Amino acid sequence: MEKVKLTIDDKLIEVEKGTTIHKAAKELGIDIPVLCYMNLEDLGIENKPGGCRICVVEVEGRNNLAPSCSTNVQEGMVVHTHTMRVINARRTVMEFILSDHPKDCLTCAKSGNCELQDMAVKLGVREIPGQEYAEMSEYKMDFSPSIIRDLDKCIMCRRCEMMCNEFQTVGALSAFNRGFESAVGPAFEMDLEYSTCTYCGQCVAVCPTGALTEKDHTRDVINALSDPTKTVVVQTAPAVRAALGEEFGLEAGTSVTGEMVAALRRLGFDHVFDTDFAADLTIMEEGTELLGRLTAHLNGDKDVKLPILTSCCPAWVNFFEHNFPEMKDIPSSARSPQQMFGSIAKTYFADKINVKREDLVVVSIMPCLAKKYEAQRDEFKVDGNPDVDFSISTRELAHLIKAANLDLNTLPKEDFDKPLGESSGAAVIFGVTGGVIEAAVRTAYEIQTSKKLEKIDFEELRGIDGIRKATVDFDGIPINIGIAHGLGNARKMLEDIKAGKSEFHAIEIMACPGGCIGGGGQPIHHGDSSILKARTKAIYAEDAGKPIRKSHENPYIIKLYEEFLGKPMSEKAHHLLHTGYFDKSNKIEIS
């Protein structure tokens, strides 16, 4: 690789050709502030529109200041990152941005976690001259079931647009209007609800300000917990425990399962359960469905739909309902673990503790925003009563815990309640890309071959590449498995299936980068992809430490089938644990 020598702040450095000034400066320990720029390096996601102009630096011989995030180094370049000209420009541009930004930091959902706020502090902005007569751009609020958009707070960093279009290929968000009135949203300023939005929440995950936030249900949860007539049960998704600690100052990748259970119990939940239990249940149903289709295929049935696609990711379900409705019979009909849990809690468990369905409130803690939408789908309600009453994100849970004067750092480790709190290691790995299919393989292999797995870890299914392939030997029968995370990668897989070019028997799809650990409801990563890696590591460590690592060995799952469901894919299971999908391709209406 060709090298380039340059000087930054009087320090000589040699870097690879094609490196940006910003990156070269970083190597020297000079942290040039950036605002719109974001680089999730491990995932190959980079946003550099060069729009905010905060990262400008002085380059000798150049007329104007250069945006360091998007200007490549050149041989002999002399760069100054903190001359008075640069500092004045940076601060003035920041004053511009703040002059068109609401000042309601005290009540903003992103307060304390806002990159714009941090930048204002860093640049030492103390007043905004002319604010008293500065017009502010105003937009209507958009309240969707999952995401709230307050575009008054949009700073046009375009990160959400990049995630929505380039990474997810959803195309719900793009810049609209011109000049001072520009912001990012669905075409014709429609509400998200009428767009192709899948509620994956990746826009929220990257938004530097409070322009995009989750629909907050913490108030509803507090109300339910304080209602003496209600029995409130909580379920926590696998990826939550690997990230919640970050909200309490713990290093990324610190697993806080026990502390989280303790906190939930102290918050007043009557039963602290685990979505992982339902993940094991999902494997029983989905795995059986997979084997059913596979066996039919191997027996020469030409009508059987293969590959089978996983269906536990609600954003992914929304995605194919919008974009590939003609293929809606391909994904597994198994409901997601969140919904399986809700369904079982409000039947099997409610009966067990003798509580009426209406008096049982199911709260889910999810790394995800699409789960909020999923929970309120009509097909998951019985006489208007939803199987899952409220779905809150990891971030919302952190707020609840803090509001109750609790601190994860000082809480003891406690265990989930029984029966819906027991789970296998296979369930834990649902939280990362490749995990669901690995869990399914662990079970399907043993059922299909009637042999015990020698090696439980399927390293070939793990990793961070957007599209991965592996062939697993089912005792002589090679099973081709595909894995995609990110809806853009999912789209490629689907296009192949549509064109009849797919070689897979089963495909796992997760909408978010890295799987649920990178979900839209997780603690904000602020563009640091090493955080996602650390969370992944924590999930696999949790799996390795579990005494039971295969779903079909979970004793409470076995008991559930014995006592209630019969066998996988039974009529009762079908009624409670499976679902159908809808054609939403025509749902786009001009409101």
Place this chain on the structure above:
Amino acid sequence: MTKYKMYLLVCGGTGCRASASDSIVENLKQELETKGLQDEVQVLMTGCFGFCEKGPIVKVQPDNTFYTQVKPEDCAEIIEEHIVKGRKVNRLLYEDPENKKHIEDSKHMNFYKKQIRIALRNCGFIDPENVDEYIARDGYSALGKCLSELTPKDVVDQIKESGLRGRGGGGFPTGLKWEIAAKNEADQKYVVCNADEGDPGAFMDRSILEGDPHAVLEAMAICGYSMGATKGLIYIRAEYPLAIKRLKIALEQAREYGLLGTDILGTGFEFDIEIRYGAGAFVCGEETSLIHSMEGLRGEPTIKPPYPAEKGYLGKPTNVNNVETYANITAIINKGANWFNKIGTEKSKGTKVFALAGKINNVGLIEVPMGTTLREVIFEIGGGIKDGKKFKAVQTGGPSGGCLTEKHLDTPIDFDNLLAAGSMMGSGGMIVMDEDNCMVATAKFYLDFTVEESCGKCSPCRIGNKRLYELLDRITQGKAEMEDLQRLRNMCYVIKDTSLCGLGQTSPNPILSTLDNFWDEYVAHITDHKCPAGQCKDLMKYEVVEENCVGCTACARVCPVGAISGDKKQTHYIDPAICIKCGACEERCKFDAIIVK
């Protein structure tokens, strides 16, 4: 073919057509038929003559008689007198403002005397809807020469040697641009014509396309040959319907003649052109924005490099030049680079077309050699300031340029001199201002435009320009303080220093140049709460001069808001709290009893 003895050329530019030049053509033809002269005299609708001030224009050839402000009902007289009897219609001839004599031949008019027409050479001479007329004036001979005698490298060298610089505003050397595009290897390359003329008051590109569309098509084909491109695209704003119509006709005719398409002139060279429509966003004149707009994306710029010559339309090497730049190409090929580079100044060769507008006698389109002074343009060609008022400033370069003053009048116009004077060439808008123009209000006008036209991508342009406008607005309302001027200047510098594209990098120029040249006027607004030019309404106050008022009540009757009170034959009073400063009272008063303070 009919051999005509005389020609009647009627201006078919957008301006003259708006003044019924279509009917003039109709009537002239009818009158000729009545007299049975239809086979001896031909009536042609041409492109713009440039002298828009006195349009519609009818020119008689071969004697060069130049009739101005012709109305459809004048046609009978023109045919009867001029064509039949050989007597010129004096009342329709241009009158020299100095000696009040009628000028028969247009070449004796001051407006045309100092002009050299290269880009506009065919405008007003030929029927733009007839390729034969273009060919008759050496049309497509340059393309023929390139294809048969010159290698692509020869063509690039010729353009480089000519010293031609981009006429769209930046002044980048055209030959160099072509060379870079030629050197970048790719399976497909594109030649783009930027016809997204957006400066307020500028209409030279439109006039060229309306008056001489083939000149642009031919030049694009030459460019395609030089860089190895087979596809051309013209990006034109949809609000130029006449130019689009004539381009379409020209494309069709050129294809029919084998001047576009496959195997052009039997040489095996392939080139064709498509038209792409823009919605009129100013920023789409910036080449990366233009390309994105053509790609179907949001019209907003991206950071350069990569330049379009490396990665342009659909990621392929693309050469973007504007209309006027292309309009110079065939002349350079035909007459030689050395002919071209003798015209103009050391670093700016050739001519430049300007759209003269504002408080000037001869509003219109002119083409002068680089190096002509502002004084020559304004006072000789332009005929000086309207209504005998005093010259105050001239704005060049549109919203990217600045206001130049008396002291700049003898500056020879070229790219570098205008830049050094605090303005810029821009695409060629030139707006002349007199003593009644407030310079703060002028700066505000341009900022209003920039705020409207900013794409919104980068923060300094999106928000900063809005803040500049707001502060200027405060100044024109007398609400600003002296320290605000320092803040204004700082904001200007930062916006120039940090904006992503040329729009934001130059948008503060109208403010900076007026701050430099008209500082006192800013101060007067702030400290005296007065607008010296009397343009800023918020600072105006209508008052009754007691000794002149006879109490006729005329003012009170005309006041639309009832701000004037007073009994008959008594001195009247204007309530400043109610007055909306419409000026109706002042206009109505016969006794000079109402003044503006």
